[in-house]
Amino acid sequence: MRLTILLILCLASAWAQGKKTIFIITDAEGVAGVCRQDQTDPKDSEMRQLLTGEINAAVDGFLSGGADEVVVWDAHDGSQTLSALTIHPKARLLMGATGAAMTMERGYTAVAFIGQHGRANSRGGVMAHSYSSLGIQKMLMNGKPVGEIETRTALAGWYGVPVILLSGDQAAASDLRAIVPTAEFAVVKEGLSYYACLSMSAASARELIRERARGAMQKISQIRPYKIEGPVTIEVEYTTRSTLRPDAELAPGSEIVDARTIRYRGKDFMEAWVRSRSR
Numbered sequence: 651m652r653l654t655i656l657l658i659l660c661l662a663s664a665w666a667q668g669k670k671t672i673f674i675i676t677d678a679e680g681v682a683g684v685c686r687q688d689q690t691d692p693k694d695s696e697m698r699q700l701l702t703g704e705i706n707a708a709v710d711g712f713l714s715g716g717a718d719e720v721v722v723w724d725a726h727d728g729s730q731t732l733s734a735l736t737i738h739p740k741a742r743l744l745m746g747a748t749g750a751a752m753t754m755e756r757g758y759t760a761v762a763f764i765g766q767h768g769r770a771n772s773r774g775g776v777m778a779h780s781y782s783s784l785g786i787q788k789m790l791m792n793g794k795p796v797g798e799i800e801t802r803t804a805l806a807g808w809y810g811v812p813v814i815l816l817s818g819d820q821a822a823a824s825d826l827r828a829i830v831p832t833a834e835f836a837v838v839k840e841g842l843s844y845y846a847c848l849s850m851s852a853a854s855a856r857e858l859i860r861e862r863a864r865g866a867m868q869k870i871s872q873i874r875p876y877k878i879e880g881p882v883t884i885e886v887e888y889t890t891r892s893t894l895r896p897d898a899e900l901a902p903g904s905e906i907v908d909a910r911t912i913r914y915r916g917k918d919f920m921e922a923w924v925r926s927r928s929r
């Protein structure tokens with residue numbers, strides 16, 4: 651009994667002394683002031699400024715709330731939106747494709763989404779899509795519609811890491827709220843339709859994000875990782891332009907459902923996830 655208490659105390663103090671690293675996953679469609687497709691071009695200078703401002707506000711909030719380090723992944727369209735010249739001086743910038751694990755194996759303390767949009771087919775979701783608006787019609791995980799939010803939150807959960815903050819439109823916030831109700835949310839715009847929104851100013855969005863990031867650090871121990879237990883099925887319905895070729899090679903554990911839909915099965919989330927990323 652005494653040994654168990656000792657062990658718990660050791661673990662708790664190791665956690666308290668351990669470096670707290672927050673991993674920010676960025677996107678463009680959920681940024682305040684971004685509402686048109688042309689603005690999501692990675693070279694669009696106004697979008698870059700708007701997104702960078704929101705990221706830097708989140709970094710500020712995390713650091714002032716007790717984080718030791720913040721890693722920012724340029725996760726929008728080919729990782730060519732962010733620059734080391736303008737990213738928060740104390741953050742580190744992760745550039746490029748990161749594979750199925752998205753560097754989560756590095757052992758982050760928590761994950762945050764900045765500039766996030768809702769999953770495909772969300773009503774009133776600004777440019778809502780799941781990974782690829784041109785390539786994917788919809789995705790289902792264990793029969794439920796999902797997008798980047800649900801799958802990446804489950805991936806973090808696989809590593810025992812919670813998602814503590816999301817900034818984006820209200821559709822994105824409600825996607826995360828459904829699975830992590832205790833996270834912090836910064837809703838910076840209201841989607842009216844796919845290409846119509848009512849947005850906060852950049853200044854107000856940054857202020858809100860900074861405050862929520864600080865708040866998320868303060869309640870970090872109360873936010874549970876989102877873990878999916880048991881076997882997992884991920885079904886991807888591709889768009890007509892991405893209809894499968896007749897000789898499409900499938901990873902083991904996957905099956906063709908119809909001309910443009912593949913179902914990937916795994917004994918657990920990770921196996922299904924890796925298989926679904928193989929195409």
Ligand SMILES: [Zn+2]
Nearest residue numbers: 677767781798
């Ligand atoms: Zn996205």
